[in-house]
Each structure stands twice: as structure tokens, then as C-alpha cells.
Amino acid sequence: MSDATVAPPQLAHHFESLEKQQHAARLGMWLFLATEVLLFTALFAGYGVYRYLYSDTFQQASRHLHTWIGLTNTLILIVSSFTVAAGLDQAAKGKGRSTFLLFMFSVLCGVVFMCFKAYEYTHHFHEGMLPGRYYTFEALGSGPGGAIFFSLYYLITGLHAFHVMLGMTVLTVIGLRARAGRYTTEYFVPVELAGLYWHLVDLIWIFVFPLIYLA
């Protein structure tokens, strides 16, 4: 670089300024989030169609789920989202250590979320509430809607759980880096992006909860 000022260490060689680089990273992340939204869209559209076609069965099926787990998990994710947002706030002030602690709290929330999910899945396995071919649950009658509901249930919550785990990994890595003082008040865009990802996971769950548990 032939710029007069010394380039900050995080500046990649092909960007002219750190601000532009961060702008690019942010835009890239938003585009990525858009693809994530559309990844889930196919499942939500499938849900919408079958909810329309088998509305009675779907309503009954959702009554056989543990609403209290859904509610608790929703609250857990909301709180974890809050701590992630607060962690970003701390990072902007250069307090890497409190960012780390807040992020770890969110990861803990994620762990609790996954535990509830695991408990729920185990319960379903025993009841025969399984997807597609393996569906043996009898309480919903012999109509075809039940197997589809549980196919969709596992696909949506499973894909979401996969994203929760990815998010936990990202938060851990970025949290550790924040504690190690890798980010400054000028450069903390990775913290921001990790937060965005976690918020998206929360955002999707906000729609999953009423559709699956309260339908």
C-alpha cells in the first residue's frame, strides 16, 4: 500500500480502508443471512401447504408436543440473543473480556436449548412420533397428515438445531478471540457478524415456535 498512513494489521491487501472492508464484511454477512432465510423457506412453504391441506391433523399433532418446552426454549433463545447483543456493546467499548463472558452465557443457553430438544426427541421416539416411513404414532388417526407433520417437525427443528450448534461454535471461537484481545474499538466486525448469525437463529425460532407448537 502506498497510503501515507500505516495500514492497520487487519486490513486485507486488496481493500483501501478498514471501513470499506468492514462494510464489505457486513454486507456479505447479510447476503449470507438472506440465503439462510431462503434455505428455511422451502420447509416453511412445505409446512404452509400441508398445514392448509391437513389443518385438523396438524392442530392435533401440535397438541401432542410439549408446549412448555417450546415456550421455555423460546425464552432461552431470546435471553441468549440479548446477551449476544450486549456482548457486541462491550466489544465496541473494547472490553473483550466481558464480551467473552456474555458470549459464553449465550453458549450456555444454547446448551440448555439443545438439552431440552434432546429430551423432546427422546420422548417422541418412545411414542412413535417419527418421520415418514417410521411413523407409528396412533393418536392422530389413520389419516396421512401425521407422518408429514413429523417429517416437517424433524426437518425444521433439526435444521434449526444444526444452526444452533454452528452458532455456538462461532460464538465460542469469537468469544475466545475477544478475550485474547484480538479486537479493538476500531475493529470488532467479527463480533458483530457472529452476533448477527446468532440473532438469525433466534429469529427463525421465533417463527418456528408458534407454527409448530401453537398451530
Add this chain to the structure above:
Amino acid sequence: MAVSESHAESEKLHHSHLGRYVAVLAALVVLTVTTYLAAKVHLPAPWNVLVALAIATAKGSLVALFFMHLWDQEGANRLVFLTSLVFVALLVGLTLADNATRFPLANPPGSTGALPAPEYVPPPQGGATYQR
């Protein structure tokens, strides 16, 4: 221009938003409880879902606008997210419209509005032999 845009974005993040976050958290918790209670109220057919979805949209907007800072950002990022939502609506809307307005027998048998199942034997897995 991109430069001023990125500058403004970074600037806004430097203000502390903690107070705002707390307010949003409170609102989200209240809305979550509301949606749970609303589901217990018995409403005529489509309304339960619509109410639940309306509340979810409100919650989602809060998360997107304040936790994800779309409120502070400009131009491209908002547009990206909005566009993706337009396409969500598009896919869900037009596929649903198809099922809702079809020749009723073309919907899966056993579903609302369709007639009882006609004879259907699923083909055996991998059975690509002549059955003639």
C-alpha cells in the same frame, strides 16, 4: 457512496445500545407470553394462526431492527433482508394459492376438501421391472 455508508454504520455501533437492548428483551418476553396465552384462547379457524404469526412478525421485527441493527443501517443491508422476505412470501403465497384453488381431487386424498383416496399402490423400492 459506499465510503460514507460504511462510515455511518461503524459510527452508530460505537454508541452504547444497552438500554435499548433491555427494552427489546422485555418486549420480546411479554410478546412470547402473549402468544402462548393467545393460543389458549379459542378463535375461529384461521385466526389462531394469524394472531400467532402477527405476534411472531412483531417479535422478529424487534430482533431484526434492534438486535441486528437494521434500524441503524442503511441501504444495501436492509434491502437485502427485505428482498429475501419478499421471496419468502412469494414462494409460500403462490404454492398455497395453488393448493387452495386446485381441482379439489388433485389435492392429496384425505386432505381437507379432497375426496377419499383412489386406489394407489406405491411402487416397490427400486422396482423398475415390467409389470405388464
Add this chain to the structure above:
Amino acid sequence: MNELLRRLLFLPEQASEYARQVDALHYFVIVTTMVAAAGVFLAVVYFFVRYRRRGIDDRTPFVHPGFIHEALFVVVPLALFLLWFAIGFPQFVRLSLPPADAMDVYVQGKKWMWKFAYPGGPSSIDTLRVPANRPVRLLITSRDVIHSLYVPALRLKMDALPGRYTQSWFEADRPGRYEIFCAEYCGTGHSAMLGELVVMPEAEFDRWVAEQRRSELVASAQDAATPADRVLPAGNLVEQGRRVASEQGCMKCHSVDGSRHIGPTWVDLYQRREKLKDGTTVVADEAYLTKSMMDPAAQLVDGYQNVMPTYQGKLTPPEVAALVEYIKSLRTQVVRSGPSEGPAYESIPRR
């Protein structure tokens, strides 16, 4: 004019008024397409000739389009396309909404054959017989994967979806025989899933239906009646074959209603691909059928016992031929007793 354009564009015959209407739109669309493509091409050629490059460093003026240019570029094609739509969509709506007085035919696609069933009447395989000048509604379904019933002469096509019905209708006005194709890819036999549409004059069709219903009764009464009681139409190979089969006791082991008995059913036997005991397969053609009568143990169908005696010397060659013809006749129309396919057809609402 219609005939000339139809032949120029290689379109098949037009067996219905609807086909002629669609073709009229077809001519309009194709002619405008060709004019547009030729127009653009000629414009390029003209510009090339007129503004050929003179030197490698030519200067050219900076040309700005006027608003009127861009508006024309949008409005002219849009108007044209919307006109196409305005003509085509009502035709499509008409095709999608059968009239209330249409006769129903149930169509079932299956790897790789078409089955047509008339409510309360006969059913047939691969041959769809319909009366001319009478609306016919097709209720189409499939037993396995998606097929698509395609009758080029009627400009009609509709997918057969497994486990549910789609509908279409037509009113053929030219008696004759027309091809039926499967248009949705369905596996190795896709291109062999051919059928035939036979449009019959109304009176002839009614006679045919009555005859089918009668022969159904005859078939169900056959066990009671003795062959000698029946008047046999001479000179009809199929009828002779039926008689020979009864006389020789073939019906003790082979069914003609599709059910499994001691031996394989004769329904659809002709051209069927049979899996043999030794694991090979054979197509049940004339040669195989004849051979099986003479030496039944040689190519035994998998799943059946070797119990059939040889008919070597018991059947004369004309009798063998008659039997083969009879078996072949069981291919295109399955004579079956009882109501036809398609539950609850009467309650199917019309839209």
C-alpha cells in the same frame, strides 16, 4: 390456409374444434415470432452494411435514446405478448373446465400402460374408445409415478398424478384413430407407453358399449352354460379361440378376468414380459404362446407349478392360431365383471 399452415408446421391432424382454435393461435404466434426474428436479423445485416468499419480508430457519435424509443421497445412487444395471453388463457380455461354433461372416462397410468374405464361399463387397456361429437371428461390418475396423457390430435395433455385425480376434457368431431403418448418421463418403458384413441361415430360407440356389457354378462354366465349351447359366429378367429379354450378346458387353470389361478392369467398375457423359473425373462409373443401349448415345461413362468399337460397332437394348427388370437384379444380390452374403477365417481363435483 389452415391446412397449408398445418402441414408447413408439421402439426398432426385436428380431431376437435378446440384443436383447430389452438392451431389458429399457433399460426399467429409462430408467424409473429418468425417475423420478429427475421426483422431483428435483417436490421443487424442492414446496420452492418450501412455502418461498416472504415478504419481501426473510427470515431462514433454518442447516441442517446429518446424516451419514445424505449417506450416503443417496451409497449410493442408487451402488447403483443398480452394479446397472445388474452387469446390463450380463455382457451386454457375452457380446456380445464369440463361441461356438466360430459361423459366420464377414468384413465389410469401405470408403468407402462394406460387403462381406461367407463363408469358401469367396460374397461380397456391402451385403447380409449369415445363417441364423436359428445364431450368426454377424463379423470386421470396414476398407480406409480407421474405419467402424462398426451393426445396430439386433440392438442390435449394432462399429467397423471399418483393417488389423486386431474381432469381434462375434449369433444372429438372426426372419427378415426389417433395416437396417445405418455409425455412425462416414467422410466425405461416411457417411450413404449403408447395408446390409441378411437373416435367412433356415436351410434357405433353405443353399439360397442352395449356389446361389451353383454359379453360381460356372457363371460360371467359362462361357467353355467355349456359350450354346445352357444351359437358360434363362424369365421371369427377370436370367437373360435374362445370356443376352443372352453372345449379343451383351458379355463380350468387360466383365468380371463385377470385373477391368478393354477396357471397365469391370459389377460394382458400377450406381449407381457414373464420372469421364468430359471431367472431369465421372455416376452410372451406368438412363438412363446404356441411353444407353451406344445411343451409347457420348457419355459415355465416363475411361481407356477409344472402341471400343464402338453397339447401336442391335441390341437390342430388352426385351433392353436385361434387360441393365440383369443389371448391377444384379451390384451386391449379386459372383460371384467363388476363395477369399473374409480370410486365415488358420481359424487365428483364439477368446477
Add this chain to the structure above:
Amino acid sequence: MNPSPAGEASGSMHFVTDQNGYFADNYLVKPATGLRSWLYTLDHKRIGVMYLVGVSIAFALGGFFAMLIRLELLTPGPTVMDAMTYNRVFTLHGVVMIFLFMIPAIPSGFGNFFLPIMLGAKDVAFPRLNLLSWYLYLLGAAIAIYGMVYGGTDTGWTFYTPYSTTTATKVVPVLLGAFVIGFSSILTGLNFIVTTHTMRAPGLTWGRLPLFIWGIYATSVIQILATPVVGMTLLLVAVENAFGWGIFDPARGGDPVLFQHFFWFYSHPAVYIMILPAMAVISEVVCAFSRKNIFGYKAVAYSSLGIAFVGFFTWGHHLFVSGQSVVDGGIFGVLTMFVGIFTAIKVFNWTATLYKGSVAFTTPFAYFVGFLFFLVFGGMTGVALATLSLDVHWHDTYFVVAHFHFIMVGATVMGFLAALHYWLPKITGRMYSEGWGLVAAVMIVLGFNFTFIPQFLLGNMGMPRRYYSYPEKFWALNVASTAGASVLALGLVIVLVYTLVAIRWGPIAGRNPWNSRGFEWMTPSPPPVENFEKPPVFTHGPHEYTDEDPAFPAPHLAPEPKHV
């Protein structure tokens, strides 16, 4: 409009070229020439070149399968293979051509190479993501080809359920391969959008962007928004095929038509992923070879975005006879009419660009003429196909096959070939043989017409697609089509041969052999590693031929190509 001060406009002027105009310290030799330096490269140009090699191999492979199909259809009955093999071959042809060639060809190949250069940037915004995208492409291709070789797939590239979930052949690897390639496509699109937004050189406003960028940008939007949906859909089919718990299975109340909705929600816009980049190339070529600014810059630029957007609203026109409701049919039918308009706008503007120009008939221009004719005919037959009552007759017949080959081969491959000839001097620094180029172009255009015009007629006669055998009345036209395909294939082989010869032994092209004023010609050929010494400053749009422009020195500085 006024030319920028010399040196400002092209920082690259300081690079030293030899007396022939060949820049020795280019990206091909810097930072190193070993295989490792290519495999680990983050240079967008090298990644672009690797993509070009990859897609060319895929194109050859797909072309080979196409010839097998044409050979089999030479006679009505079995000719050289059995029905199962034939079904696998046409599936292979479709999958290879679409997922391995068409979708990445122009955006990932030429787009990677030229998008940053035209923006005056040193690289794309996320070089590592760019390399990852290339390796995902390779991985996806490997998985898909594994599936196709060991077991084969006989579903056709459309994977319609329930056929694809019940067939005995190996569908899952091909689905997963397509899924992985989809992610590669998403990453490329994401990279290009961010690059266009954030890395434009000073003075390069949106209103001055080369039209190639606009086309690639619109393509990227589709890639980002549509690909995830098909990824999920293919995954659902794979899960249903492997474990029996998908949601399309009619035996469990599923709706096979829903699969078609999901599939075409991606695959119709995917058609625009394939054609928009070709349109983008043509927008450059028509300006360069008529030495004229584009007629209606805004119209051409915005119509790309229009296609990208409205292209999403039309997927249901693939479902007119699938049991879709009449209401949806009407909605999709009328919306499809609108997407045709954007293409019409482009066609008219390209044609009008020649007006008062200085038109040179070179190989790229020959492909432009072919492209224009094929696009108009293919595009209008596409709109005709969306005319609902006509579609009922044409759906799933050879008419459809001919229509989309007019767009995919007629337009996209012509665009690809135009780009190849136009930019070969920039990418390799060497020139191809113009004589052979024109011979091949004529063969390709004529061979193409002979291949696919008979197929339009076959479709009119009613021959359904994916037919292994056919009634004898279709024979003559099938023979004509096969004959045409042979000429087309021969033309393509000639292109391959002289291109390879040119890369190794071609005459040195110099910085700007076409004397074009596209921004990519401001840097030496082949370009240096970071494209420009310092970011160029732009004071006007591309392709303005009104005055002297110091950024594009007069031709006597870069005279006739010379042999080394």
C-alpha cells in the same frame, strides 16, 4: 465525457511490456508458476482461469453425451444402447451441462476474471471464499460424477418425484453433488455482489458500471436468492429416497406437485442465471465491435435487474399441465409475458447500438449475430410456451427441448464463445486465428440450426421428450437433427483445437488488439497480479468512442498482432 488526465486514468501505464506488447510479469507467472501456487491461489484471475478449464471439460463431457443421445435417436428403435443406458445418458447430459457447465461457465469463469478488473479493484471482496467456491465446485462435481458412474441416475436432471424417490438407480450422490455445487454458486454470487458494492474504484458510479457488471450482478442476486431453495429441495428428495421421510411421497399424503413448485422456483430463475451472463458478454461485445456506446444504457442495465426480479414470478409456467390450479396458471402465465419484455428491451437496444457505429465483422461479432437471432427466436417461443393453451400441446415435447436449447446453446453458448474470442487476448496475451474462428462460427451457427429447427417440428408433430424409441413418422426429422449436431460438434472441436494452439503458439496480441474501450483493456495483457498499479480513476462510462482517450492509446501503440 471528457477523458481523464493520462496516468490517472490508467495506473497500469507504468507497467513495462516488451516491444510486442506482451506483459511478462503477469498473473500467470507471478507469484510463482508451480502447481501449488495455482492450487492455493487467491488471485481472482487464476481462479477464473481454473473455472474456465473446469467448465470447458464439463462442456466437452456434456457434448459427448449429447452426441450419444443423437446417435441413439438416429433410428426409431434401439440403435446403440438399451433404454436404461439411454435414460442415464440424457440425465448425465442434463446434469453435466446445467450444473457443471452452464451455471458456472460465464459468471464463475469470465466473471471472476473480469469483474474486479472492470471495477478497477485488485481482487474480489473475499478471495478466500472465492477459492472455497472453486473447491466446492470440484467437490460437488466429483460427488455427482461418482454417482453417475457408479450406478448412474435415470431421472432426468429435473428429479421429479416420486420417480426419483423410487428408482433403483443412485440418485442420492447426484443430488448431493448438485447441492454442494449450489453452495459454490451462492458463494460466488455473494462475493460478486459485495465486490460490486464496495470495491468500485474512485469515480466508478453505478451509472458508469460496464454492462457486463450489471449482468453479472443481476445473476448473483438470483444465485443468492434461488439456490438455497433448490438446495433444500434436493436434500428433501435425497432424504426421501434414502430414508423414506420426505414430504413429497404420495403414499403418505405428500404432494408431488409441491416438489415441482420448489424445483422450478429455483430452476426457472436458474435459466436466467445461465442467460444473463451471456447477455452481459454480448453487451460488451456489441459495443466493442461497433465502436459505439450502448443505445440505452439504463434500459439495458435495469432490464438485467428486471429479469432477475420478475424471473422469480414465473416458475409456475412449467406446471400448466401438472395439476396446478387454473388460477395459478393464469397468474404465472401473465407474469411470464412481462419477463419477456426485459429481453425484448435488450434485443432492441443491442440492435440500435449498431446505428451510426463502425461495425467490424470479427469472430465475436459473428457470435453476436448468431446470439441475437437465437435469442429472439428462442425467447419468443418461450413466451409462446407460456401462452397456456399452446403449452398444453407443446409441454414435454421436442418443441420445449428445441426452445430451451435455442436459449441455452443458441444464446448462452454463443455468449460463451463470444467471450472466449473477445477476451482470449486479454487472458492469455495471445491471439487466435481469425480465419479459423470465422469458419468455426459459421459451422456452429449453421449446425445449430440444423440440429434444433427439426426438433421444433418434431415437437409440433407431438414427439415427447426423453423418448428412447419413437414411431417411424418422426424418423426423417431425427436424422436431420443428428446430422446438424455432427456439424455443430465438429465446429466446436475446431474451436477447441485453434484455441489450444493459440494459447501456446498464437501471435502476441498486445494490450488492446480490438482497440476496444471496455475498462478491462486499460491494463496490460495478460494482466499483472493486482490488475492495476494503483486504482484507476474513472471520469466517464465504458465504450465511449467520441474522442481521443489517453486510457486507450491509439492503435499504433498496439499495432497488428505479431508473431514472437
